[in-house]
Amino acid sequence: MQQATTHISRAIDDKLMEFVVFAIESAAQKTGIPAPVLYNRLEKVDLITRYLIEGYDVLHTQSREYIADTLIEALDNWERYYKEKEK
Known part of the structure; x- marks a missing residue:
């Protein structure tokens, strides 16, 4: 059972990570700001979390x-x- 729970947790984490990347890339494209620069700005004010x-x-x-x-x-x-x- 522990293994199944770990697998589900990992799948949720993967989906969340995909969403975060998708959101940052979408905003980067819209603003013309390079994604790594936008990521750093978001991280600085804790908006990713x-x-x-x-x-x-x-x-x-x-x-x-x-x-x-x-x-x-x-x-x-x-x-x-x-x-x-x-x-």
Whole structure:
């Protein structure tokens, strides 16, 4: 039974990872920002975990355009928040 649970857990992790890559690539294409640069910006404000992973259940049912648009908007908002916080 443990082996089956491990297999299911790994499949879920793989699906989640595929979604994160899909979302970052979609936003990168829409903005023209290279995916590694966008990844670093998202990671800096913890949006990969706080938005993409924690929001997976809702986000993975949305369109590619919606995911890219909301990810870009969230990134802009969080970067602005942290920039203002530094002042």
